[in-house]
Each structure stands twice: as structure tokens, then as C-alpha cells.
Amino acid sequence: MLRHLIRACAVATLAVAVAAPAVAQSWPDKTVRLVVPYPPGGNVDGAARIIAAKLQDAFGKPFVVENKPGAGGMIAGETVARAAPDGYTLFVAANGPLLFSPIIFGRTPYVWSKDFETISSISFTPMVLQVYPSVPAKTVADFIALAKTSDPKLIMASPGAGTTNHLASELLQKLAGAKWTTVHYKGNAPATTDVLAGRVQFNFDQVSVALPYVKDGKTRALAVTSATRVPQLPDVPTFQEAGFADFEATTFTGLFAPAKTPAAVVNALADALAKILAEPEVVERFATMGSEARAMKPEAFHAYVAKLDARWTQVIKDANIKAE
Amino acid sequence: MSFLDNLALGFSVALSLQNLAYCLLGTVLGTAIGVLPGLGPVATISMLMPLTFGLDPTTALILLAGIYYGAQYGGSTTAILVNLPGETSSVVTAIDGYQMARQGRAREALVVAALGSFFAGTVGTLAIAGFAPALSELALGFGAPEYFSLMVLGLIAAVVLAHGSVLKAVAMVVLGLVLGLVGTDVNSGVLRFTFGISDLFDGLDFVAVAMGLFGIAEVISNLERKDEARAAVTLGGKGSFLLSREDFRAAWPAVVRGTGLGAILGILPGGGAILGSFASYMLEKRIARDPSRFGKGAIEGVAGPESANNAGAQTSFIPMLTLGLPSNAVMAMMIGALIIHNIQPGPQVMNANPSLFWGLIASMWIGNLLLVILNLPLVGVWVQMLRIPYRVLYPAILVLCAIGVYSVSNSTALVYVMAAFGVLGYVLAKLQCEPAPLLLGFVLGPLMEENLRRALTISGGDASVFFTQPVSLALLLLAAGLLVVMAMPRASRLRDAAFEEET
Numbered sequence A: 001m002l003r004h005l006i007r008a009c010a011v012a013t014l015a016v017a018v019a020a021p022a023v024a025q026s027w028p029d030k031t032v033r034l035v036v037p038y039p040p041g042g043n044v045d046g047a048a049r050i051i052a053a054k055l056q057d058a059f060g061k062p063f064v065v066e067n068k069p070g071a072g073g074m075i076a077g078e079t080v081a082r083a084a085p086d087g088y089t090l091f092v093a094a095n096g097p098l099l100f101s102p103i104i105f106g107r108t109p110y111v112w113s114k115d116f117e118t119i120s121s122i123s124f125t126p127m128v129l130q131v132y133p134s135v136p137a138k139t140v141a142d143f144i145a146l147a148k149t150s151d152p153k154l155i156m157a158s159p160g161a162g163t164t165n166h167l168a169s170e171l172l173q174k175l176a177g178a179k180w181t182t183v184h185y186k187g188n189a190p191a192t193t194d195v196l197a198g199r200v201q202f203n204f205d206q207v208s209v210a211l212p213y214v215k216d217g218k219t220r221a222l223a224v225t226s227a228t229r230v231p232q233l234p235d236v237p238t239f240q241e242a243g244f245a246d247f248e249a250t251t252f253t254g255l256f257a258p259a260k261t262p263a264a265v266v267n268a269l270a271d272a273l274a275k276i277l278a279e280p281e282v283v284e285r286f287a288t289m290g291s292e293a294r295a296m297k298p299e300a301f302h303a304y305v306a307k308l309d310a311r312w313t314q315v316i317k318d319a320n321i322k323a324e
Numbered sequence B: 001m002s003f004l005d006n007l008a009l010g011f012s013v014a015l016s017l018q019n020l021a022y023c024l025l026g027t028v029l030g031t032a033i034g035v036l037p038g039l040g041p042v043a044t045i046s047m048l049m050p051l052t053f054g055l056d057p058t059t060a061l062i063l064l065a066g067i068y069y070g071a072q073y074g075g076s077t078t079a080i081l082v083n084l085p086g087e088t089s090s091v092v093t094a095i096d097g098y099q100m101a102r103q104g105r106a107r108e109a110l111v112v113a114a115l116g117s118f119f120a121g122t123v124g125t126l127a128i129a130g131f132a133p134a135l136s137e138l139a140l141g142f143g144a145p146e147y148f149s150l151m152v153l154g155l156i157a158a159v160v161l162a163h164g165s166v167l168k169a170v171a172m173v174v175l176g177l178v179l180g181l182v183g184t185d186v187n188s189g190v191l192r193f194t195f196g197i198s199d200l201f202d203g204l205d206f207v208a209v210a211m212g213l214f215g216i217a218e219v220i221s222n223l224e225r226k227d228e229a230r231a232a233v234t235l236g237g238k239g240s241f242l243l244s245r246e247d248f249r250a251a252w253p254a255v256v257r258g259t260g261l262g263a264i265l266g267i268l269p270g271g272g273a274i275l276g277s278f279a280s281y282m283l284e285k286r287i288a289r290d291p292s293r294f295g296k297g298a299i300e301g302v303a304g305p306e307s308a309n310n311a312g313a314q315t316s317f318i319p320m321l322t323l324g325l326p327s328n329a330v331m332a333m334m335i336g337a338l339i340i341h342n343i344q345p346g347p348q349v350m351n352a353n354p355s356l357f358w359g360l361i362a363s364m365w366i367g368n369l370l371l372v373i374l375n376l377p378l379v380g381v382w383v384q385m386l387r388i389p390y391r392v393l394y395p396a397i398l399v400l401c402a403i404g405v406y407s408v409s410n411s412t413a414l415v416y417v418m419a420a421f422g423v424l425g426y427v428l429a430k431l432q433c434e435p436a437p438l439l440l441g442f443v444l445g446p447l448m449e450e451n452l453r454r455a456l457t458i459s460g461g462d463a464s465v466f467f468t469q470p471v472s473l474a475l476l477l478l479a480a481g482l483l484v485v486m487a488m489p490r491a492s493r494l495r496d497a498a499f500e501e502e503t
Helices: A002-019 A043-059 A071-082 A095-104 A140-149 A164-176 A188-197 A207-215 A263-276 A280-288 A298-319 B003-014 B017-035 B041-052 B057-082 B088-102 B106-141 B144-161 B166-180 B206-223 B227-231 B245-267 B272-287 B300-315 B317-323 B329-340 B354-387 B390-409 B412-430 B435-459 B470-502
Strands: A032-036 A063-067 A089-094 A116-125 A127-131 A155-158 A181-184 A202-206 A220-224 A251-258
Touching: A032 A043, A032 A071, A043 A063, A043 A089, A043 A116, A043 A251, A043 A263, A043 A280, A043 B041, A043 B329, A071 A089, A071 A095, A071 A251, A089 A095, A089 A116, A095 A164, A095 A251, A095 A298, A116 A263, A116 A298, A127 A140, A127 A164, A127 A207, A140 A220, A155 A164, A155 A188, A164 A181, A164 A202, A164 A298, A181 B435, A188 A202, A188 A207, A188 B106, A188 B317, A202 A207, A207 A220, A251 A263, A251 A298, A263 A298, A280 B329, B003 B017, B003 B106, B003 B354, B017 B041, B017 B057, B017 B354, B041 B057, B041 B329, B041 B390, B057 B088, B057 B106, B057 B300, B057 B329, B057 B354, B088 B106, B088 B206, B088 B272, B088 B300, B088 B435, B106 B245, B106 B300, B106 B317, B106 B354, B144 B166, B144 B272, B144 B435, B144 B470, B166 B435, B206 B390, B206 B412, B206 B435, B245 B272, B245 B300, B245 B317, B272 B300, B272 B435, B300 B317, B317 B329, B317 B354, B390 B412, B412 B435
Parallel strands: A032 A063, A032 A089, A155 A181, A155 A202
Antiparallel strands: A089 A251, A116 A251, A127 A202, A127 A220
């Protein structure tokens, strides 16, 4: 509770100090907020907490994680976009809050390329296409063939409309020219439950979540969504190997700052993250969450996000996923 | 390994000095945040999580688990004393618990809550130890049709929750259903009743709604009473530490039934734990010889739901431990904590990490014991809270509520929601409409809709799934039976009335 009071005071101080121009040389001279667009516990939150501790060591000032869930991450995004660009409010974002939610909810409180400075990528989390064991398909080709012929259609369990899992499924349908039924759940746990129970045939799940089920024979992994194979599932091919050269669907997490944050601050953070994300201990921590820790320089990361933006915007429009 | 060997292993782990100390720390912290309205285990665990990185994974889990079930325990205290449910699961406890406190029976209410919780915790722990793998099948066996039928049963039974007019109760349930529609529709992703306000995209928050309807509304209602009127509330208790014989006799069957219901519903992912206390209350009221006592300080109305919520808190660990599936936000965070320690929760945990699995289970029982030892002497202290004058107590409550609700998602929007529902709660109280059926409609309505549509999508539009699945059919028959039972005395009364008019 004391923590909350302190945090509340910090917020108030920030609000009062909006006008103060950031002096990049002295940054940071007080607590830095890392705003996370999800509740505690998921992999974006996990990533934020790992880097917060390390940034704190590197800069000698507290880096505090603040969870502001809601509206597909847009509440957090809006908070950061409107915050003073002084380097004391940063956004630990992912595909959804940054790119997907504004399109899906039909509301654009921010445009990522205009309202944020890209600092660095943090991690990349691949997914795996897993099927209930009684589904006859053993390969992606079998699976697509099955999807095209089966009646009633195969059913895919999605953790929510507009999630990366859902969009990966839409992209595959588009590329393969197949159609299946999508059932949305409130979050990943109930969706996975129905796959384990065999009530639905398959889903796209994060590798770390699916791993125990695959190992235990409760599901069968057909392909991973990343460009390269993942170390935890060395025998499972990528979709690109399976013949879908354009298919890649990983979740990224990255660090962003409000637009017009001084370049000196952005670069200092980017350099620090490049070092932190190369530390073996940090790499190991991300690996246990099923993610790959990888820093990108601000310009390279900006180009990467722009490429994703173009691809997924098209997928969302083609699939006509909208909240209204 | 046999069952006893497993338990022996578990206790040898849980009784190590370090684990015992963290278990105590967890339960004390949990009780404290449970007592503070709105400040829940989710916020606390997220703050403490970084501290657990340095601990052994078993110790970390023991600490986090202690906070969780400690909070379920502590949540009933403010519910009983000042009508302020500290946790979502203690909403039901507030109904009769607060009335008991107003009649000077706060001590009895708190004691029965503590003892009932301990019994439930013991049974819940044994259930996990003995049958976790088998019970996890139950969680998997519950699909969309079964959930839908369970919600139908719940909504029909919700009317039983009210002790006034049936018409008003139905109206409250429907109002709850409508409020539950606010937000993003799960099945299609469409926004409903959000008026373009992004704070409403995820719907109204249960904690904010419940605290507004109960706690804040109570504060407002009390402002119009004179201070002396409240002084009439005697502290009661006659110095006897435990319960009188009559109270004990009335309470223990309710405790046993509540434990059973709570334990089973707790296993179901998705709102099971909240359902447990509601279900227990309805059952007690239904089978009571004099249902009119409920809502006016019936001890069974505290004993049953409190046992149910604690039993559910224990058994909700089953899907997490055996399948790696979180049944609520707290479990999701525990999975996060385990993953950080490089343990992937799932079917293998029991075999790959037996000392963690059994150590946690043994610690849960020890934690429950610690809670009773801790809380029984504290009952006297809590009851003294009632002596604090309103002018001091109420501002404190309002501030704590605001801080607690803010901490749910670091958002001021929830504070406004709570304030608005405080006003609504006051108006409803004036109209003699009860908030409990509204809350149940609010929780169950969206679940019912979500599962109805999901069941029909999966079955390809074939509604017969609800009748061909045995569990679903049984639940629907039960619901139909309940309707008939509820309608019958009414029907006969109407007939009598009609008769009188004729003659």
C-alpha cells in the first residue's frame, strides 16, 4: 500500500512538472515509470519486470513497472502518448496495443509512428500450431487438406478477437485458401482447456504454454510461427519450411517513449538494453518464458514495426475484424 | 509412492523453518490485505512477485499461496463488521454477517467464519492431496454447454437470494444482466454500451461495482441516521470465546454443505470460486425451515458461504497444479512465478517436482491452521472497531476503498465507477431492492451468454447439445425443478386469493 501511495505521489509530481524541459545530461534523476498494457503475470509483464530490474542497476534510479490494463492496451498507450516526453514515462508495448487494438476498436488515440519514439525491441515470442491428438493430420500439408475437406469445419480456439493468435490463424487461412470456424474465449486458459478436452480441434499457443502438453502427448505440435525453429521443439518445422514462405507470426515486446523524447535519452536506453539483453542470465530468463531476448537499434526496430504494421493491417482488413 | 509417503514428504518440506516463516508471512499479509477493502491479492502478489525471484520456488509458491487464501479469510471481517466485502467472494457473507453485527452478534459471526473456513480449508487440502488428478478431469469435462446450464441454474436460484419481493429480485437480476453486457463482446469482439469510453471497453469491474453497491451505499445510508442510533449496537458476545450450543448446532451442517459445494465449484475455471459462496447461500436458504430469517442475521448464511469460499480457494489450485491452467488472475500470476523459476506448470509437475507439489499442499493446511490461531484472538480486536465513531470510521473507509479500487488496474476510472454505484446502491436501498441478486446477474449473465453462443458455434447451431450432454441435462433439470418449487407456494397463495374474492 505504501508503494501505491509513493507511486501516486510520483504520478502527481510528474503531472506538475509537465512543462519542465528534460535535461538529457541529468537523466535520470528520479523514478522512471515503465507502463505495461496488461495485468501482472503475462509475458509482456514478465519482460518489463526483467528489464526494469536491470535498467535500475544500470542507471542507478528506480525503474517502476506500472500495470495499466484495459481496452486492448490502449489505455496504457494513451497514457504514455500524452505523458511529458522527458524520459520518465516509457511504454513496454507489444503488437496488440501498438498496432492491432486501434484498428480493431476503431479508435485511434495514438498512431505508433507519430506518437512514440522506438527505443529498442526486447523479446520475441513464437507460437505453435497444436492439434488435439485424435485429429488425423500429422503435418501442416495434411492439416490444410483436412481443413479444406472436413465438414463440419475444423474449429480453432482463439484467446480473443484481434489477438496475435487469432490473427495468425486468419493469415494462415488467407495464405492457404482454407476456411475454419473460429471460437473466441476470454483469455488463453479457457481456450487451451477446450483444446485439451478435444471440444475444439486446434489453436495457436505460445510455445512455453504448449510445451508441457506437447511433451505429455495431450496435443500434437504441427509447426511453429517463427522464422526459425525454436530450441524447445527442435523437431517441429516452421511454417516457412512447411511451404508458407510469407508466414511469420511472433509477438514482440519493445520499449517506446512519447514522441519528442530527447534523442540522448532514447540512445542511452537503447545502448543499455543492447547490453542487458545480451547478458547470459537475461537470455536464460527470457528463454524460460519461451521468448528470445533480442535488442534492435531504434531505426532498425522502427523499420521492423513498420513492416509488421503494413502486413497485419492488411490481414485485419481482409478478415474484417472490427469491434463496431 | 503411497498417499501417506507423499504427505510425509510434503510436511517435511512445509515444516522447514524457512517455509514455515514464509507461510506465516503470507497468511498475515493476506489477512491484512483481505481486511483492507478493495486491495486484493492480485495487486499484492504483483508487488511482491519480484521479491520471490530470489527464493526457492517452493518457498515462493508457499508465500504467494498464503497471501491468496489469507485474503479470502480476511475479506469476511470487514464484510461482517461494516458491510464492506474486502474480497469478491465475501459479498454474500456481508448479507447476513452484517445483520448479525448490527444485532450485536459480530463476535459469533467472525468466529463461525473463522472456524468454517478452517474446516473448509482442511477438506479442500485433503481433496487436492487425494484426488487432484481425478478432479482435474472434472475441470476438463466442463465445456460450454455445461457452463451455460450451470449459469441458468445460478440465475434462477439468484431470485432465492432476495428476501423481499420476488418481482424486485427478478428486476435486480435483469438489471445486473444488462450491466454485465457493458464492454467488448467475447464472441465477436463487438463493443456494447461503451459510449466510446475506452475505460469501459473491458466492462465494469466487479470489485468497483460490489464496493460501490455495498460499502459506499452503506456509508451514504448511515449519514442520515443519528450517531446514537448506532450506539444501540451492542458488542455482545458475553465473554464466551467460542459459539453457543445453539449457534454451533445451526452452523455446522451449513459448514459441511458449503465446503462440499465450494470445493466442487472451485475446481471449475472461470468464476467458480465466486459461484461457490452464492450457491451455498442459496442452498442454505432453500432448505432452511424458516427462510425468512435469511438476510436478517442467520448464522447459516455466514457459515455456509464462508466455508464455500475457502474450500473453493483451495481447490482452485487443482487445474493450475495438474494442468497448468489458471482458474483466476491469482493463479495466472502463480504460473508466472513458477515459469520464472523454470518450472512449467502442467501435467508433469506432480512427478517432476514432487517436493514442490506436496510441500505446497502441506503448507496450505498449515497456513489454514495458522489463520485460525491468528484470527480467533483477533476477533476481539476487530469487534472493537465498531466502537470507532462514524465521523472517524467512514472517511477512513472511503479513502481505503478509493485506494483499493485504484490499485485494481491503476486507474481512476474505477474510482468513478465505484462512486456511481455507491449512489445507485443508496437509491436501491431506498427502494428496498437488494444488491446481491444484481451482482449475481452481473457475474453470471455475461458468462451465460458467452457460453450459450460458444456452445452453439461449436455444435454448428444444434441446440440439442444442452440436452444430450448428461451433466448439462442434469443441471437444466435441477433448474426446472427449482422453478417449480418456487412457483408452487405462490401459485397456491394466488389461488387462495382468487377464492377469497369470489366468496
